[in-house]
Amino acid sequence: MRRSLRFSLSTIALAAVLAACSPSGPAQNQKPLATAKVAPASATPVSAATATGSNNAAMDAKVQEAIAEPPLPAELQAAEQAINQASPTPAPTVLPAANATAPAATPPKPAYDPAILRAEVLLDRAGFSPGVIDGRDGSNYRGALKAYAEAHRLPPPAGPGAGQGPDALAALAAADPGAAMQAYKLATDDTAGPFIGKPPKDYRELAKLPALGYSGPDQLLAEKFHMDIGLLKTLNPGADLSRPGQVILVAAPRAGPRQFQVGRIEIDKSGGVVRVYDPSGALVAFYPATVGSSERPAPSGQFEVKAVAPRPAYYYDPSRLTFTPQGASGKLKIAPGPNNPVGSTWIALNLPTYGIHGAPDPSLIGKRQSHGCVRLTNWDVAELGKAVKAGAQVAFIGVEASAKALKRG
Numbered sequence: 001m002r003r004s005l006r007f008s009l010s011t012i013a014l015a016a017v018l019a020a021c022s023p024s025g026p027a028q029n030q031k032p033l034a035t036a037k038v039a040p041a042s043a044t045p046v047s048a049a050t051a052t053g054s055n056n057a058a059m060d061a062k063v064q065e066a067i068a069e070p071p072l073p074a075e076l077q078a079a080e081q082a083i084n085q086a087s088p089t090p091a092p093t094v095l096p097a098a099n100a101t102a103p104a105a106t107p108p109k110p111a112y113d114p115a116i117l118r119a120e121v122l123l124d125r126a127g128f129s130p131g132v133i134d135g136r137d138g139s140n141y142r143g144a145l146k147a148y149a150e151a152h153r154l155p156p157p158a159g160p161g162a163g164q165g166p167d168a169l170a171a172l173a174a175a176d177p178g179a180a181m182q183a184y185k186l187a188t189d190d191t192a193g194p195f196i197g198k199p200p201k202d203y204r205e206l207a208k209l210p211a212l213g214y215s216g217p218d219q220l221l222a223e224k225f226h227m228d229i230g231l232l233k234t235l236n237p238g239a240d241l242s243r244p245g246q247v248i249l250v251a252a253p254r255a256g257p258r259q260f261q262v263g264r265i266e267i268d269k270s271g272g273v274v275r276v277y278d279p280s281g282a283l284v285a286f287y288p289a290t291v292g293s294s295e296r297p298a299p300s301g302q303f304e305v306k307a308v309a310p311r312p313a314y315y316y317d318p319s320r321l322t323f324t325p326q327g328a329s330g331k332l333k334i335a336p337g338p339n340n341p342v343g344s345t346w347i348a349l350n351l352p353t354y355g356i357h358g359a360p361d362p363s364l365i366g367k368r369q370s371h372g373c374v375r376l377t378n379w380d381v382a383e384l385g386k387a388v389k390a391g392a393q394v395a396f397i398g399v400e401a402s403a404k405a406l407k408r409g
Contacts, residue, residue: 072183076249079235084179086114088169111234112136117251121180122172123148124226125254129380131288132362133251134228140288140366143273147286148172182252184225188244191217199339199360203316203332212337212360217241223338225250226379228363253379260284262388265305265356267291267374269298270398272366274356274374276384285384288366290359290375292400298374303349305392308385311336312346312357344378345385349394356394357381 072080112135120130120141128148131140142157142164149156149168157165195216200206214220218241222229227250233239236248263279269291276285292298314334338344343358358378359365365377376384 072247072249076183076236080179080181080183080249083114083117083181086118088115088119088166088173112231116141117231118180119145119169119172121251121253122176124251125176125178126172127258127260127284128286129288129377131365131377131380132222132228133226134231134363139272143271143288143366144286145169147273147275147283151283151286179252181249184248184250186217186221186241186244186246186248190221190224191242191244193217195220196337196339203334206334206341207316207332209335211335212339214338219338221248221250223362223378226253226377227251257383257386258285260387262384262392264393264395265384265388267298267356267394267396268398269300269396269400274376274384276387285387287376287380287384290365290367292373297400298396299351299354300396303351303354303394303396305388305390305394306348306350307390308388309346309348310382310385311344312340312342314341338378342373343375343381345381347381347385347388356384 114135116137117133117135120133120135123130123141123144124133126148128144128151130144145157145165145168148154148171149165152168152171154167154171155165157168194211194213196209196211196213198215199209199212206212214223218229218232221227221241222232225232232241232248232250235250239248240246241248260276261278262276262284263281264277266275266277267273267289268275272289272291274285274287274289275283276287278284313336316332316334334340338358339360340358341360342355343360345358347356349355354373356374356376358381359375360378362377362379365375
């Protein structure tokens with residue numbers, strides 16, 4: 001079977017990977033996995049001082065200043081307060097009796113649930129990523145909450161809704177009493193670009209761009225604060241995100257990258273999640289993921305991390321592909337950047353053509369299928385890439401979910 005990906009890794013930040021992932025060969029035998037222990041939760045309140053995972057002290061200081069200085073406009077203070085004070089265990093919705101008179105009209109669905117939004121931020125900071133923070137009940141949020149409950153030996157969530165899993169939500173809020181939302185003043189670095197506008201879908205057009213930067217300041221800010229672009233705009237109606245000095249309301253992710261060691265990575269194809277364990281077997285990170293597909297399955301069995309490439313370029317070679325991206329014709333090189341097809345980071349495995357990588361649209365993580373590789377949000381894979389070392393064990397377990405099941409999630 002033809003492979004679809006090769007990569008070239010170097011000691012500098014600019015590295016290259018070729019095309020997207022392809023199906024694996026015959027499944028390999030799986031070794032039994034040890035029972036996980038639980039990493040202790042951190043109760044340290046945090047802010048978004050280094051929400052992008054930067055290690056640059058000067059940049060961190062700029063972001064910290066932008067967060068500390070501005071008061072929110074009066075019209076945004078109510079939203080901030082409502083989210084920061086949202087009960088982690090709201091009363092469950094009471095359904096009308098079977099013989100009750102139906103309301104004349106169904107009230108519009110709110111743009112976000114304050115309690116879920118707060119819980120998503122706290123889960124993100126605790127290392128149990130909900131993926132993109134959107135304030136909505138969904139499979140990624142429920143998966144993160146379930147993993148948190150399991151890791152801390154708490155009753156699992158009983159179903160959808162902000163009030164499900166009250167023990168886990170209460171423990172989460174008790175461990176981290178910090179504000180989930182914060183004011184942020186736009187800096188020149190947030191608005192200056194260069195931006196590329198909406199990335200073309202045609203790969204030939206993508207290959208013409210000198211860099212696959214952010215589409216605009218809205219995408220940059222959403223990724224910096226791990227947020228859905230729609231939520232960012234909903235929380236800041238009328239805000240000019242291209243104007244330095246504009247004060248906006250944003251989520252408050254952890255201040256700087258989390259510090260943990262990676263002993264083993266477990267990729268659950270059935271659940272569409274990645275679990276990370278430290279050398280002692282403690283669960284230290286959880287990420288929603290897009291893992292292969294029934295048509296182009298990810299491998300099964302035991303592998304290991306071979307190398308990590310920040311800011312990978314992407315090479316398309318039709319002689320090695322099992323599919324053809326839109327507009328692809330002949331060999332192509334697509335420049336690095338957050339809108340690159342493999343996102344911000346490439347974690348190569350010792351199985352040729354396979355890796356763990358980022359993605360340009362975080363809202364699709366766990367909702368779409370891949371070409372055999374493992375997609376995470378750009379911020380989640382950047383965090384994992386900083387923590388993992390060559391030789392770390394990677395286990396693929398389970399069976400890919402069908403496309404229909406993913407759409408239902």
